[in-house]
Amino acid sequence: METHLEDLFPPGTEEHELLLKVDLDRLPRHIAVIMDGNGRWAQQRGLPRVQGHNAGSAAVREIVEASARLGIGFLTLYAFSSENWKRPRYEVGRLWRLLREYLGKEDGLLVENDLRLKVIGRREGIPALVLKEIERVETLTRENRHMTLVVALNYSGRDEIIDAVRRIMAEGRISAAGLDEKAFAGHLSTAGIPDPDLLVRTSGEMRVSNFLLWQIAYTEIFVTPVLWPDFRRRHLLEAILEFQKRDRRFGDVRAAAKSPRGRT
Numbered sequence: 001m002e003t004h005l006e007d008l009f010p011p012g013t014e015e016h017e018l019l020l021k022v023d024l025d026r027l028p029r030h031i032a033v034i035m036d037g038n039g040r041w042a043q044q045r046g047l048p049r050v051q052g053h054n055a056g057s058a059a060v061r062e063i064v065e066a067s068a069r070l071g072i073g074f075l076t077l078y079a080f081s082s083e084n085w086k087r088p089r090y091e092v093g094r095l096w097r098l099l100r101e102y103l104g105k106e107d108g109l110l111v112e113n114d115l116r117l118k119v120i121g122r123r124e125g126i127p128a129l130v131l132k133e134i135e136r137v138e139t140l141t142r143e144n145r146h147m148t149l150v151v152a153l154n155y156s157g158r159d160e161i162i163d164a165v166r167r168i169m170a171e172g173r174i175s176a177a178g179l180d181e182k183a184f185a186g187h188l189s190t191a192g193i194p195d196p197d198l199l200v201r202t203s204g205e206m207r208v209s210n211f212l213l214w215q216i217a218y219t220e221i222f223v224t225p226v227l228w229p230d231f232r233r234r235h236l237l238e239a240i241l242e243f244q245k246r247d248r249r250f251g252d253v254r255a256a257a258k259s260p261r262g263r264t
């Protein structure tokens with residue numbers, strides 16, 4: 001095993017055993033995660049919901065670092081949906097504060113690990129102080145290449161599709177007949193980012209919840225009952241192992257065929 005992995009997956013641990021089973025040459029290039037179950041995690045412990053988000057934030061740190069170390073190219077985290085505004089004001093305020101604190105504290109981790117931050121979602125509506133922090137960290141990490149950390153904030157897959165249509169119409173450069181998948185995808189907030197190979201959802205819910213609706217057309221979905229604050233490196237490895245067992249055919253009849261857009 002490559003030595004740079006041994007401090008995060010030390011020999012003799014369950015993580016290490018799982019890592020030995022992972023084919024490091026066939027990792028998903030892009031993993032997207034619906035981090036769910038923070039509220040339930042807190043409830044089970046008789047704690048306020050916001051404590052679940054605090055614990056969820058620690059899980060984010062662990063999974064970001066582990067993904068980068070493994071060599072995942074893109075990690076997308078669904079951190080605040082446009083529907084999350086319906087939650088109690090106090091919880092909404094704490095979520096934004098957590099996100100701001102995360103960016104304030106973890107910028108070093110992003111720089112040290114050569115990670116680039118990209119935020120997707122409608123920026124209008126994001127609290128000004130958080131937006132300032134986002135722009136600072138995006139600029140700071142702009143040239144980093146090892147992994148792109150995409151964080152979906154004030155995000156809705158349907159809004160994203162509508163915004164893409166609006167942009168195409170406003171530009172007026174593409175005719176109705178000239179519009180194809182490539183041109184359309186180039187107007188989404190994920191332009192230039194490959195579609196996710198693997199979508200992980202925690203806490204057992206079998207929904208996609210308005211996340212990356214266009215981009216997950218051929219994505220393998222892995223749902224685990226583990227609540228997000230309990231999601232650890234070993235669960236990430238389990239998801240990757242499950243992904244590596246899947247037969248991705250992209251609508252073809254042959255195993256491991258190329259995707260319609262040439263992806264494997």
Ligand code: FPP
Nearest residue numbers: 035036037038039040053056057060079102
């Ligand atoms: C879903 O759990 C989780 C969220 C709405 C927020 C996700 C945010 C974090 C993990 C915090 C920090 C994020 C980053 C990127 C630093 P839920 O509250 O819907 O859980 P429930 O379904 O059990 O109520």
